[in-house]
Amino acid sequence: MADASAARTRAVFEFKSATLPLIAVILKTSDLEVLAEALDAQLADSPDFFEQEPVVIDLSQLPEEDPADAGQLLDFTALRGLLARHQTQPVAVRGGSDAQNAAARAAGLSVTAMPVAPVPRPAPAPAEAPAPAPEAPQIVREVPVPANGTLVIDKPLRSGQQVYARGGDVIVTALVSYGAEVIADGNVHVYAPLRGKAIAGARGDTSARIFTTCMEAQLVAIAGIYRTAEVALPAEIAGKPARISLDGKKIVMEPIL
Incomplete structure:
Protein backbone atom coordinates (compact mmCIF):
# COMPACT_ATOMS: atom_id res chain seq x y z
CA MET A 1 0.00 0.00 0.00
CA ALA A 2 2.79 2.44 0.90
CA ASP A 3 4.58 1.77 -2.40
CA ALA A 4 1.37 2.45 -4.38
CA SER A 5 0.79 5.69 -2.48
CA ALA A 6 4.36 6.85 -3.18
CA ALA A 7 3.96 6.04 -6.88
CA ARG A 8 0.76 8.08 -7.07
CA THR A 9 2.47 11.03 -5.37
CA ARG A 10 5.33 10.97 -7.85
CA ALA A 11 2.91 10.99 -10.76
CA VAL A 12 0.80 13.88 -9.45
CA PHE A 13 3.38 16.68 -9.65
CA GLU A 14 6.92 17.47 -10.72
CA PHE A 15 9.29 20.34 -9.89
CA LYS A 16 11.30 21.80 -12.78
CA SER A 17 13.23 25.01 -13.28
CA ALA A 18 11.59 27.45 -15.69
CA THR A 19 12.67 30.56 -17.58
CA LEU A 20 9.79 33.05 -17.58
CA PRO A 21 9.36 36.53 -19.06
CA LEU A 22 9.38 39.10 -16.27
CA ILE A 23 9.02 42.85 -15.94
CA ALA A 24 11.52 44.63 -13.72
CA VAL A 25 10.35 47.90 -12.16
CA ILE A 26 13.52 49.79 -11.28
CA LEU A 27 12.70 52.19 -8.44
CA LYS A 28 14.56 55.49 -8.14
CA THR A 29 12.62 56.92 -5.22
CA SER A 30 11.22 55.45 -2.02
CA ASP A 31 8.55 58.17 -1.80
CA LEU A 32 5.39 56.26 -2.69
CA GLU A 33 3.37 59.44 -3.28
CA VAL A 34 5.89 60.63 -5.89
CA LEU A 35 5.99 57.13 -7.35
CA ALA A 36 2.21 56.93 -7.59
CA GLU A 37 2.05 60.29 -9.39
CA ALA A 38 4.75 59.26 -11.87
CA LEU A 39 3.15 55.87 -12.59
CA ASP A 40 -0.26 57.46 -13.11
CA ALA A 41 1.24 59.94 -15.59
CA GLN A 42 3.32 57.36 -17.46
CA LEU A 43 0.63 54.71 -17.81
CA ALA A 44 -2.43 56.92 -18.20
CA ASP A 45 -2.72 56.15 -21.93
CA SER A 46 -2.36 52.38 -21.56
CA PRO A 47 -3.95 51.28 -18.25
CA ASP A 48 -4.10 47.62 -19.30
CA PHE A 49 -0.65 47.42 -20.89
CA PHE A 50 0.73 44.83 -18.45
CA GLU A 51 -2.34 42.56 -18.23
CA GLN A 52 -1.52 41.10 -14.78
CA GLU A 53 2.07 40.20 -15.68
CA PRO A 54 4.53 39.22 -12.90
CA VAL A 55 6.86 41.97 -11.70
CA VAL A 56 10.26 42.04 -9.99
CA ILE A 57 10.86 45.20 -7.93
CA ASP A 58 14.47 46.34 -8.44
CA LEU A 59 15.80 48.33 -5.47
CA SER A 60 19.39 48.72 -6.68
CA GLN A 61 19.02 52.37 -7.74
CA LEU A 62 17.34 53.64 -4.60
CA PRO A 63 19.38 56.16 -2.55
CA GLU A 64 21.26 54.49 0.28
CA GLU A 65 19.43 54.66 3.57
CA ASP A 66 20.94 56.19 6.66
CA PRO A 67 21.43 53.40 9.25
CA ALA A 68 19.84 55.75 11.79
CA ASP A 69 16.64 55.65 9.72
CA ALA A 70 16.44 51.87 9.54
CA GLY A 71 12.80 52.04 10.55
CA GLN A 72 11.94 54.23 7.56
CA LEU A 73 11.91 51.36 5.08
CA LEU A 74 9.70 51.11 2.04
CA ASP A 75 6.16 50.08 2.84
CA PHE A 76 6.22 46.99 0.62
CA THR A 77 2.57 46.17 1.29
CA ALA A 78 1.55 49.62 0.02
CA LEU A 79 4.00 49.31 -2.88
CA ARG A 80 2.46 45.98 -3.91
CA GLY A 81 -0.97 47.58 -3.90
CA LEU A 82 0.26 50.53 -5.95
CA LEU A 83 1.79 48.30 -8.63
CA ALA A 84 -1.23 45.99 -8.64
CA ARG A 85 -3.41 49.02 -9.36
CA HIS A 86 -1.57 49.24 -12.69
CA GLN A 87 -2.35 45.64 -13.65
CA THR A 88 0.91 44.02 -12.49
CA GLN A 89 1.54 41.19 -10.03
CA PRO A 90 4.61 41.93 -7.83
CA VAL A 91 6.29 38.64 -6.93
CA ALA A 92 9.84 39.44 -5.82
CA VAL A 93 12.48 42.08 -5.09
CA ARG A 94 16.13 42.26 -6.04
CA GLY A 95 19.09 44.54 -5.35
CA GLY A 96 17.97 45.48 -1.82
CA SER A 97 19.74 45.64 1.53
CA ASP A 98 19.31 42.97 4.19
CA ALA A 99 16.75 45.17 5.95
CA GLN A 100 14.84 45.82 2.73
CA ASN A 101 14.85 42.12 1.86
CA ALA A 102 13.51 41.24 5.31
CA ALA A 103 10.73 43.83 4.98
CA ALA A 104 9.88 42.54 1.49
CA ARG A 105 9.63 38.96 2.75
CA ALA A 106 7.37 40.11 5.57
CA ALA A 107 5.08 41.61 2.91
CA GLY A 108 4.89 38.29 1.06
CA LEU A 109 7.50 38.95 -1.62
CA SER A 110 10.39 36.65 -2.44
CA VAL A 111 14.00 37.82 -2.91
CA THR A 112 15.87 37.08 -6.12
CA ALA A 113 19.22 37.97 -7.63
CA MET A 114 18.20 37.83 -11.28
CA PRO A 115 20.76 39.80 -13.36
CA VAL A 116 20.12 42.59 -15.85
CA ALA A 117 22.39 42.78 -18.86
CA PRO A 118 24.23 46.11 -19.26
CA VAL A 119 22.70 48.46 -21.81
CA PRO A 120 24.79 51.21 -23.45
CA ARG A 121 23.52 54.67 -22.55
CA PRO A 122 25.07 57.79 -24.10
CA ALA A 123 25.56 60.93 -22.08
CA PRO A 124 22.67 63.36 -22.63
CA ALA A 125 23.36 66.50 -24.61
CA PRO A 126 23.56 69.75 -22.64
CA ALA A 127 20.20 71.50 -22.62
CA GLU A 128 18.17 73.86 -20.54
CA ALA A 129 16.65 71.90 -17.69
CA PRO A 130 12.84 71.68 -17.80
CA ALA A 131 10.73 72.18 -14.72
CA PRO A 132 11.32 69.30 -12.29
CA ALA A 133 8.82 66.46 -12.47
CA PRO A 134 8.34 63.26 -10.49
CA GLU A 135 10.96 60.71 -11.51
CA ALA A 136 9.17 57.73 -12.94
CA PRO A 137 10.46 54.24 -12.31
Whole structure:
Protein backbone atom coordinates (compact mmCIF):
# COMPACT_ATOMS: atom_id res chain seq x y z
CA MET A 1 0.00 0.00 0.00
CA ALA A 2 2.79 2.44 0.90
CA ASP A 3 4.58 1.77 -2.40
CA ALA A 4 1.37 2.45 -4.38
CA SER A 5 0.79 5.69 -2.48
CA ALA A 6 4.36 6.85 -3.18
CA ALA A 7 3.96 6.04 -6.88
CA ARG A 8 0.76 8.08 -7.07
CA THR A 9 2.47 11.03 -5.37
CA ARG A 10 5.33 10.97 -7.85
CA ALA A 11 2.91 10.99 -10.76
CA VAL A 12 0.80 13.88 -9.45
CA PHE A 13 3.38 16.68 -9.65
CA GLU A 14 6.92 17.47 -10.72
CA PHE A 15 9.29 20.34 -9.89
CA LYS A 16 11.30 21.80 -12.78
CA SER A 17 13.23 25.01 -13.28
CA ALA A 18 11.59 27.45 -15.69
CA THR A 19 12.67 30.56 -17.58
CA LEU A 20 9.79 33.05 -17.58
CA PRO A 21 9.36 36.53 -19.06
CA LEU A 22 9.38 39.10 -16.27
CA ILE A 23 9.02 42.85 -15.94
CA ALA A 24 11.52 44.63 -13.72
CA VAL A 25 10.35 47.90 -12.16
CA ILE A 26 13.52 49.79 -11.28
CA LEU A 27 12.70 52.19 -8.44
CA LYS A 28 14.56 55.49 -8.14
CA THR A 29 12.62 56.92 -5.22
CA SER A 30 11.22 55.45 -2.02
CA ASP A 31 8.55 58.17 -1.80
CA LEU A 32 5.39 56.26 -2.69
CA GLU A 33 3.37 59.44 -3.28
CA VAL A 34 5.89 60.63 -5.89
CA LEU A 35 5.99 57.13 -7.35
CA ALA A 36 2.21 56.93 -7.59
CA GLU A 37 2.05 60.29 -9.39
CA ALA A 38 4.75 59.26 -11.87
CA LEU A 39 3.15 55.87 -12.59
CA ASP A 40 -0.26 57.46 -13.11
CA ALA A 41 1.24 59.94 -15.59
CA GLN A 42 3.32 57.36 -17.46
CA LEU A 43 0.63 54.71 -17.81
CA ALA A 44 -2.43 56.92 -18.20
CA ASP A 45 -2.72 56.15 -21.93
CA SER A 46 -2.36 52.38 -21.56
CA PRO A 47 -3.95 51.28 -18.25
CA ASP A 48 -4.10 47.62 -19.30
CA PHE A 49 -0.65 47.42 -20.89
CA PHE A 50 0.73 44.83 -18.45
CA GLU A 51 -2.34 42.56 -18.23
CA GLN A 52 -1.52 41.10 -14.78
CA GLU A 53 2.07 40.20 -15.68
CA PRO A 54 4.53 39.22 -12.90
CA VAL A 55 6.86 41.97 -11.70
CA VAL A 56 10.26 42.04 -9.99
CA ILE A 57 10.86 45.20 -7.93
CA ASP A 58 14.47 46.34 -8.44
CA LEU A 59 15.80 48.33 -5.47
CA SER A 60 19.39 48.72 -6.68
CA GLN A 61 19.02 52.37 -7.74
CA LEU A 62 17.34 53.64 -4.60
CA PRO A 63 19.38 56.16 -2.55
CA GLU A 64 21.26 54.49 0.28
CA GLU A 65 19.43 54.66 3.57
CA ASP A 66 20.94 56.19 6.66
CA PRO A 67 21.43 53.40 9.25
CA ALA A 68 19.84 55.75 11.79
CA ASP A 69 16.64 55.65 9.72
CA ALA A 70 16.44 51.87 9.54
CA GLY A 71 12.80 52.04 10.55
CA GLN A 72 11.94 54.23 7.56
CA LEU A 73 11.91 51.36 5.08
CA LEU A 74 9.70 51.11 2.04
CA ASP A 75 6.16 50.08 2.84
CA PHE A 76 6.22 46.99 0.62
CA THR A 77 2.57 46.17 1.29
CA ALA A 78 1.55 49.62 0.02
CA LEU A 79 4.00 49.31 -2.88
CA ARG A 80 2.46 45.98 -3.91
CA GLY A 81 -0.97 47.58 -3.90
CA LEU A 82 0.26 50.53 -5.95
CA LEU A 83 1.79 48.30 -8.63
CA ALA A 84 -1.23 45.99 -8.64
CA ARG A 85 -3.41 49.02 -9.36
CA HIS A 86 -1.57 49.24 -12.69
CA GLN A 87 -2.35 45.64 -13.65
CA THR A 88 0.91 44.02 -12.49
CA GLN A 89 1.54 41.19 -10.03
CA PRO A 90 4.61 41.93 -7.83
CA VAL A 91 6.29 38.64 -6.93
CA ALA A 92 9.84 39.44 -5.82
CA VAL A 93 12.48 42.08 -5.09
CA ARG A 94 16.13 42.26 -6.04
CA GLY A 95 19.09 44.54 -5.35
CA GLY A 96 17.97 45.48 -1.82
CA SER A 97 19.74 45.64 1.53
CA ASP A 98 19.31 42.97 4.19
CA ALA A 99 16.75 45.17 5.95
CA GLN A 100 14.84 45.82 2.73
CA ASN A 101 14.85 42.12 1.86
CA ALA A 102 13.51 41.24 5.31
CA ALA A 103 10.73 43.83 4.98
CA ALA A 104 9.88 42.54 1.49
CA ARG A 105 9.63 38.96 2.75
CA ALA A 106 7.37 40.11 5.57
CA ALA A 107 5.08 41.61 2.91
CA GLY A 108 4.89 38.29 1.06
CA LEU A 109 7.50 38.95 -1.62
CA SER A 110 10.39 36.65 -2.44
CA VAL A 111 14.00 37.82 -2.91
CA THR A 112 15.87 37.08 -6.12
CA ALA A 113 19.22 37.97 -7.63
CA MET A 114 18.20 37.83 -11.28
CA PRO A 115 20.76 39.80 -13.36
CA VAL A 116 20.12 42.59 -15.85
CA ALA A 117 22.39 42.78 -18.86
CA PRO A 118 24.23 46.11 -19.26
CA VAL A 119 22.70 48.46 -21.81
CA PRO A 120 24.79 51.21 -23.45
CA ARG A 121 23.52 54.67 -22.55
CA PRO A 122 25.07 57.79 -24.10
CA ALA A 123 25.56 60.93 -22.08
CA PRO A 124 22.67 63.36 -22.63
CA ALA A 125 23.36 66.50 -24.61
CA PRO A 126 23.56 69.75 -22.64
CA ALA A 127 20.20 71.50 -22.62
CA GLU A 128 18.17 73.86 -20.54
CA ALA A 129 16.65 71.90 -17.69
CA PRO A 130 12.84 71.68 -17.80
CA ALA A 131 10.73 72.18 -14.72
CA PRO A 132 11.32 69.30 -12.29
CA ALA A 133 8.82 66.46 -12.47
CA PRO A 134 8.34 63.26 -10.49
CA GLU A 135 10.96 60.71 -11.51
CA ALA A 136 9.17 57.73 -12.94
CA PRO A 137 10.46 54.24 -12.31
CA GLN A 138 12.17 52.59 -15.26
CA ILE A 139 9.85 49.85 -16.46
CA VAL A 140 11.79 47.09 -18.15
CA ARG A 141 10.07 44.26 -19.92
CA GLU A 142 13.00 41.80 -19.84
CA VAL A 143 12.22 38.68 -21.86
CA PRO A 144 14.79 35.90 -22.30
CA VAL A 145 14.51 34.19 -25.69
CA PRO A 146 16.23 31.05 -27.01
CA ALA A 147 19.57 31.48 -28.81
CA ASN A 148 18.90 32.90 -32.27
CA GLY A 149 15.22 33.18 -31.28
CA THR A 150 12.83 36.09 -31.77
CA LEU A 151 10.59 38.06 -29.42
CA VAL A 152 7.50 39.68 -30.98
CA ILE A 153 5.91 42.79 -29.41
CA ASP A 154 2.56 43.82 -30.87
CA LYS A 155 1.66 46.65 -28.49
CA PRO A 156 2.84 50.28 -28.62
CA LEU A 157 5.79 51.16 -26.40
CA ARG A 158 5.12 54.37 -24.47
CA SER A 159 7.66 56.88 -23.20
CA GLY A 160 9.61 55.41 -20.30
CA GLN A 161 8.92 51.78 -21.26
CA GLN A 162 11.76 49.49 -22.24
CA VAL A 163 11.74 46.04 -23.85
CA TYR A 164 14.91 43.93 -23.81
CA ALA A 165 15.09 40.67 -25.79
CA ARG A 166 17.85 38.85 -23.96
CA GLY A 167 19.58 36.28 -26.14
CA GLY A 168 17.89 36.94 -29.50
CA ASP A 169 16.12 39.31 -31.89
CA VAL A 170 13.06 41.47 -31.33
CA ILE A 171 10.26 42.40 -33.73
CA VAL A 172 7.95 45.30 -32.85
CA THR A 173 4.83 45.72 -34.95
CA ALA A 174 3.55 48.87 -33.23
CA LEU A 175 4.73 52.40 -32.51
CA VAL A 176 7.90 52.92 -30.47
CA SER A 177 7.22 56.33 -28.91
CA TYR A 178 9.76 59.01 -28.12
CA GLY A 179 11.38 58.10 -24.81
CA ALA A 180 10.74 54.34 -25.20
CA GLU A 181 13.55 51.83 -25.73
CA VAL A 182 13.66 48.56 -27.66
CA ILE A 183 16.79 46.49 -27.05
CA ALA A 184 18.04 43.12 -28.27
CA ASP A 185 21.19 41.07 -28.07
CA GLY A 186 20.55 40.37 -31.76
CA ASN A 187 18.68 42.39 -34.39
CA VAL A 188 15.90 44.95 -33.88
CA HIS A 189 12.99 45.11 -36.35
CA VAL A 190 10.36 47.84 -36.01
CA TYR A 191 7.50 47.59 -38.52
CA ALA A 192 6.04 50.93 -37.46
CA PRO A 193 7.36 54.42 -36.69
CA LEU A 194 10.56 54.21 -34.64
CA ARG A 195 10.67 57.43 -32.60
CA GLY A 196 12.39 56.29 -29.43
CA LYS A 197 15.64 54.38 -28.97
CA ALA A 198 16.66 51.17 -30.74
CA ILE A 199 19.68 49.24 -29.45
CA ALA A 200 20.89 46.11 -31.25
CA GLY A 201 23.82 43.89 -30.33
CA ALA A 202 23.44 44.91 -26.68
CA ARG A 203 26.08 42.39 -25.61
CA GLY A 204 28.61 43.37 -28.25
CA ASP A 205 27.41 41.67 -31.47
CA THR A 206 28.82 43.98 -34.17
CA SER A 207 26.94 42.10 -36.92
CA ALA A 208 23.54 43.04 -35.47
CA ARG A 209 21.21 45.26 -37.49
CA ILE A 210 18.27 47.62 -36.93
CA PHE A 211 15.39 47.75 -39.43
CA THR A 212 12.39 50.08 -39.43
CA THR A 213 9.64 51.05 -41.84
CA CYS A 214 9.65 54.65 -40.58
CA MET A 215 12.96 56.06 -39.34
CA GLU A 216 12.41 58.87 -36.81
CA ALA A 217 14.61 57.50 -34.03
CA GLN A 218 15.79 59.48 -31.03
CA LEU A 219 18.81 57.17 -30.88
CA VAL A 220 20.12 54.06 -32.63
CA ALA A 221 22.98 51.96 -31.27
CA ILE A 222 24.78 48.77 -32.24
CA ALA A 223 27.29 47.08 -29.92
CA GLY A 224 27.73 50.28 -27.93
CA ILE A 225 28.27 52.58 -30.95
CA TYR A 226 25.43 55.06 -31.21
CA ARG A 227 24.03 57.99 -33.16
CA THR A 228 21.46 60.44 -31.78
CA ALA A 229 18.85 62.69 -33.36
CA GLU A 230 21.13 65.67 -32.74
CA VAL A 231 22.62 64.81 -36.14
CA ALA A 232 19.87 65.40 -38.70
CA LEU A 233 18.80 62.36 -40.71
CA PRO A 234 19.46 62.40 -44.46
CA ALA A 235 16.39 63.18 -46.55
CA GLU A 236 16.39 59.68 -48.07
CA ILE A 237 16.19 58.17 -44.54
CA ALA A 238 14.01 60.52 -42.47
CA GLY A 239 10.51 59.10 -42.03
CA LYS A 240 11.22 56.29 -44.48
CA PRO A 241 12.17 52.58 -44.37
CA ALA A 242 15.78 52.21 -43.29
CA ARG A 243 18.45 49.69 -42.38
CA ILE A 244 21.10 50.53 -39.76
CA SER A 245 24.36 48.61 -39.48
CA LEU A 246 27.87 49.01 -38.11
CA ASP A 247 30.98 49.59 -40.23
CA GLY A 248 33.91 49.40 -37.85
CA LYS A 249 33.19 52.18 -35.35
CA LYS A 250 30.69 54.00 -37.55
CA ILE A 251 26.89 53.73 -37.70
CA VAL A 252 25.70 53.34 -41.30
CA MET A 253 22.10 54.13 -42.26
CA GLU A 254 20.74 53.11 -45.64
CA PRO A 255 17.29 53.39 -47.24
CA ILE A 256 15.35 50.21 -47.88
CA LEU A 257 14.07 50.55 -51.42
